[in-house]
Amino acid sequence: MATPAATLRIPRPAATPPLSIVGGGRIGGVFLVLTVLAVLGPFAWILVASFKYQIAIYSGEWPFTPTLSNYAQVLFGRRSDFLGNVVNSLVVASASTALVLVVGTLAAYSLHRFRWPAWVSAGFLGWTLVFHMIPVMTLIGPWYVAFRELGLYDTRIALILTHVTINLPMTVWLMRAFFREIPPEIEEAALVDGCRPLEAFRRVTLPLVVPGLIAAGILAFIFSWNEFPIALNLTSRELATVPVAIALFAQQYEIQHAQMAAASIISTIPAVILMALGQRFIVRGLTLGAVK
Amino acid sequence: MASVRIRNVAKRFDSVVVMQDIDLDVADGEFIVLVGASGCGKSTLLRMIAGLEAITAGDIEIGGRRVNDLEPRERDVAMVFQSYALYPHLDVRENMSFSLRLRKRPDSEIERMVGGTASTLALDALLDRRPRALSGGQRQRVAMGRAIVRHPQLFLFDEPLSNLDAKLRVAMRTEIRALHQRLHATSIYVTHDQVEAMTMADRMVVMNAGRIEQIGRPLDVYDHPETLYVAQFIGSPAINVWRGPVEQGTLRAAPGATLAIDANVPPGATVAAAFRPEHVEIDGTGTIAARVDVVETLGPETYVYLEAGGLPVCARVDRTQRLSPGDPVRLRIAPAAIHLFDQGGRRLAA
Numbered sequence: 291m292a293t294p295a296a297t298l299r300i301p302r303p304a305a306t307p308p309l310s311i312v313g314g315g316r317i318g319g320v321f322l323v324l325t326v327l328a329v330l331g332p333f334a335w336i337l338v339a340s341f342k343y344q345i346a347i348y349s350g351e352w353p354f355t356p357t358l359s360n361y362a363q364v365l366f367g368r369r370s371d372f373l374g375n376v377v378n379s380l381v382v383a384s385a386s387t388a389l390v391l392v393v394g395t396l397a398a399y400s401l402h403r404f405r406w407p408a409w410v411s412a413g414f415l416g417w418t419l420v421f422h423m424i425p426v427m428t429l430i431g432p433w434y435v436a437f438r439e440l441g442l443y444d445t446r447i448a449l450i451l452t453h454v455t456i457n458l459p460m461t462v463w464l465m466r467a468f469f470r471e472i473p474p475e476i477e478e479a480a481l482v483d484g485c486r487p488l489e490a491f492r493r494v495t496l497p498l499v500v501p502g503l504i505a506a507g508i509l510a511f512i513f514s515w516n517e518f519p520i521a522l523n524l525t526s527r528e529l530a531t532v533p534v535a536i537a538l539f540a541q542q543y544e545i546q547h548a549q550m551a552a553a554s555i556i557s558t559i560p561a562v563i564l565m566a567l568g569q570r571f572i573v574r575g576l577t578l579g580a581v582k
Numbered sequence: 583m584a585s586v587r588i589r590n591v592a593k594r595f596d597s598v599v600v601m602q603d604i605d606l607d608v609a610d611g612e613f614i615v616l617v618g619a620s621g622c623g624k625s626t627l628l629r630m631i632a633g634l635e636a637i638t639a640g641d642i643e644i645g646g647r648r649v650n651d652l653e654p655r656e657r658d659v660a661m662v663f664q665s666y667a668l669y670p671h672l673d674v675r676e677n678m679s680f681s682l683r684l685r686k687r688p689d690s691e692i693e694r695m696v697g698g699t700a701s702t703l704a705l706d707a708l709l710d711r712r713p714r715a716l717s718g719g720q721r722q723r724v725a726m727g728r729a730i731v732r733h734p735q736l737f738l739f740d741e742p743l744s745n746l747d748a749k750l751r752v753a754m755r756t757e758i759r760a761l762h763q764r765l766h767a768t769s770i771y772v773t774h775d776q777v778e779a780m781t782m783a784d785r786m787v788v789m790n791a792g793r794i795e796q797i798g799r800p801l802d803v804y805d806h807p808e809t810l811y812v813a814q815f816i817g818s819p820a821i822n823v824w825r826g827p828v829e830q831g832t833l834r835a836a837p838g839a840t841l842a843i844d845a846n847v848p849p850g851a852t853v854a855a856a857f858r859p860e861h862v863e864i865d866g867t868g869t870i871a872a873r874v875d876v877v878e879t880l881g882p883e884t885y886v887y888l889e890a891g892g893l894p895v896c897a898r899v900d901r902t903q904r905l906s907p908g909d910p911v912r913l914r915i916a917p918a919a920i921h922l923f924d925q926g927g928r929r930l931a932a
Contacts, residue, residue, distance in 0.1 A: 475667035478634050483681040483728070484655040497671045 340551035347547045360552035372553055375535035380560075382446055382521075382531060383514040386453035390510050391503055393454065394461030399491065401462070402469040403477075418459035426456065430523045437524060444526045452520050457510040464509075468502030469495070505571040508564045515561060532557045583768050584645030584735040585610045586631065591640030593626055593792075601626060601792040604640065611766040613759075617779035618789035619815070624772045625740055627789070631770065632738050633657050645735050660729035661738040664745065666721045668713040674700075674724050675709040681732045699731040702761075719750045726758070730765070739771040743778065755781060776816050780804065788812045810927035813856045819885055819896045821856045821921075828853055838871060838891030844917040845930060853930065854923040859885065861919035862897035864905070868912035874905050888913070 339347055341356040364372045401411045421429075433452055434443070442448040472495060480490035518533040525531070530538065536557060539550035565572075586608035593601040601623045608614050616624040629635040631642060633654035642649050649657050660681075668677050675696055682692045700706050703723045713721055722742060729737055742758075743751045759782050762769055773779055779786045780800045788795040788803065788811075796808040807813035813821050824835035828847040833855050834840050841855050864886065872890035879901065886905055888895045890913060897913070905911070922930040 473665055473667065475663045475665050476669065478632075478654075479661065479663060479667040479728075480669070480680075481634065481654040482632055482659060482661045483732075484684040486653075486655065489684075494669055494671075 336551045336554050339547060340555045342548055342551075344546065344548045360548045361556070364549050364552045364556065370549075372532075372535055372556075375530055375532050376556075378446065378525075378529055379515055379531040379533075379557075382449045382453065383511050385446070386450045386457065386514045387507050387511045389450065390454045390457040390461050391507055394458055394506065395465050395496075395499070395503065397458075398462045398465035399469055399495070402466055415459075415462070418462055421455055422459040426519055430520055433520070434523060443524065444529060446529060448524050449521060449529075449531070452524065453510075453514040453517060456517070456520075457513055460513075461506045461510060464506045465499065465502050468499040472498050501571045504568050508568040508572060511564060512561045515557075583610050583766065586645075586736060586768065586770070587641070587643040588627075588631070589641045589643075591627070591630065591642060592638050593623070593630065593635070594638045599792065604794060606787060606794065606797065608768060608770060611768055613762050613769045613771065613782060613784045615771045615773060615779040615783035615786045616789060617773055617776060617783075617786055617815075618795075620774055622789040623792040624774075624789050628661075628738050628740055628770060628772045631736075632659055632661050657736075658734050659736040659738055660732050660734040661740065662725045662729050662742045664741040666713075666725040666742075666745075668721060668724055668728070670713050673710050673712050674705060674716070674727075677713070677724055678727050678731050680728065695731050699727045702730070703727045718746055719754070722746060722754060726761075730761070735768065737767050737769040739769065741773055742771075744773070744775070751778075758782065776818065780816070788815060790815075806929075807856075807921060808929050810854055810856065810923040813921055813923070817858055819859055819898075821858050822862070822895050823854055823856045824893055825854045826852065836891040836893050839893045840870070840891075841915060841920060842869070842917050843920065843922065845922055847922065847930065852925060854925075854927070856921045856923065857915050857919050859896040859898040861915060862895060863914040863916075864897055864899055864903065864911050865914045866912055868914035870913040870915070872911050872913050874907050874909040874911060876907060877905055 340360055341358070342351075342354050343357055343359070345351075346354045364370055397414070400406070401414065429452075433448075437443040437445075437448040442451075476498070477490050477495055480494040481487065485493060515531075516533060517531075518537070521531040521534045522537070525534065527538070532553070536550055536553045539546040539553065586606070588604055588606040591601065591604040592599065604627060606614075616627060618624050626635055630637045631644075633649065633652060633656075637650060644657060644659065669680065672680065678696045678699060679692045682695060687695075696709075697706075700709055703726060705720070705723055705727055708716060708720060708724075713724065716724065722745075725742065739758075743754050746754060755778060758771075771778075771782060783800050785797060785799055786803055787797045790811050796803055796812045798806075803812060804816055807816065810823070814823065824833065824839060824841065826833050826835035826839075827850055828834075828843055829849060831843055832840050833843050833853065835855070841857075843855070847853055870890050872888040872895060874886055875889055875894075876887040878885040878887070882901070884899050884901050884903065884905075886897045886899055888897060888911065895913065899905070924930055
């Protein structure tokens with residue numbers, strides 16, 4: 291929910307001609323406004339709803355008397371375990387992000403630096419892409435069975451592992467682009483200067499890809515934070531993450547629109563903060579190597 | 583400092599032989615320049631000495647120690663790269679002290695060594711800057727400083743000046759040479775620029791297609807090229823080359839283009855005769871009729887491009903000699919100034 295709103299803030303690259311040339315003046319402006327409305331409209335509606343009483347949402351009352359009661363109930367209400375859900379999400383997102391950065395960075399470095407036979411690197415990259423391309427729902431069934439057998443069903447570990455799997459392709463591809471930007475002589479200079487290969491990686495190469503780590507880390511964290519279908523199927527109510535918890539506000543006999551809206555707004559906060567801090571790295575990361 | 587011995591070194595990438603039978607001895611304190619056209623293997627040879635490239639056969643010794651199987655860090659060499667390869671995330675001070683810190687030298691010593699080197703290279707004011715805030719010439723100095731501060735056994739330079747503009751390049755050339763005269767550090771310097779090779783080398787090594795063509799002091803190589811390739815590679819403008827059969831002490835390159843030869847050449851053999859522009863005299867009593875095509879005045883000297891019997895000739899003349907395109911002139915080339923090469927490009931004994 292947060293991602294589309296936040297990614298729209300990506301600044302236009304400097305080389306892009308002014309809008310009037312691109313869109314033919316007025317028409318381009320109209321399209322831009324429509325797009326912004328389409329993205330921000332629903333978000334604004336939820337934001338407004340989160341300050342309304344349930345009854346005001348049903349009646350469509352406008353203007354309305356704003357209230358913070360929805361937030362209070364979501365965060366501190368006796369029937370709500372939303373803070374617990376936030377903790378679950380934080381643990382899962384942080385751990386899976388840390389893990390995918392370690393695995394993905396080392397894999398990308400290995401693919402970039404060592405002369406693997408073409409079929410190894412192509413095979414590996416192709417294999418990771420598969421996870422990116424097939425619908426997640428296809429994987430959930432096998433994962434459910436596998437984790438039940440392993441005794442990992444309804445654990446955070448299961449969720450962390452699946453999120454690492456899903457995020458790995460993006461991380462590897464992104465980090466590979468960053469490693470490719472580093473001239474090999476810099477690492478060679480470190481080797482001649484007295485580094486062991488691993489030392490050269492740690493002291494010279496790794497510090498140079500920190501922007502890549504930030505970009506990949508933010509993208510992985512936000513994915514994991516927002517991920518819904520896997521979390522819904524592999525965890526019970528106890529370990530539900532934030533998106534699952536939000537969905538649970540819609541029950542069979544009652545939909546708590548107001549609290550759902552408040553929870554949604556709260557759930558966007560980490561993503562918005564991260565995107566605001568890291569968007570310049572993400573833009574650079576995703577367009578790296580596109581132009582010299 | 584140390585001497586370097588290279589014996590029968592070869593390099594193959596898969597089945598492609600890129601270098602073979604490389605033998606080279608570098609004396610302690612010597613400044614050796616490897617020179618050749620791009621792709622001749624000079625950088626590969628340098629990287630093999632540094633340990634960045636494995637050797638397929640042969641031996642490399644630095645300071646009497648066989649280093650074939652040693653890692654770059656164990657060879658005690660310092661290298662200056664063409665792209666400088668400074669560490670972008672470290673400032674100048676950290677760049678220069680990088681190797682000393684790896685060696686866990688005490689802070690006071692590092693401070694003293696970096697300070698000393700920085701003042702030698704006029705980098706004092708730049709110590710806290712990152713590489714991206716430096717000009718090309720300053721980066722080049724930092725790369726030099728990073729190498730010097732270590733006091734290695736051997737300096738390796740991989741075309742360190744080729745990214746600088748022409749003026750700075752000439753200045754740095756002199757500076758590196760002056761630095762070498764002060765430090766007496768054994769150095770191997772790679773360049774494709776024959777002027778750099780001529781001006782900087784104690785001895786130069788001319789390489790071509792993965793082989794060494796000739797090793798010698800710059801003027802010896804210039805005056806006595808062992809192969810036609812060396813003759814043509816060294817010297818600017820390039821040496822004149824005429825080819826043709828030799829009969830009765832005369833080489834007939836073309837009708838009207840003949841040279842008197844005073845060497846024993848088997849009768850009827852086809853040879854290449856090479857003579858430098860400064861050995862072509864424009865003189866009314868000369869034996870070769872020619873016509874002026876182009877005149878280039880450089881200031882101290884003038885190059886005249888002529889045509890004799892349909893063959894091109896370049897002559898270096900004094901600026902006082904006034905010539906215009908189309909002028910008919912006569913040329914004289916002293917037989918002693920002519921280098922003769924067989925069809926394989928090897929020098930014929932005089």
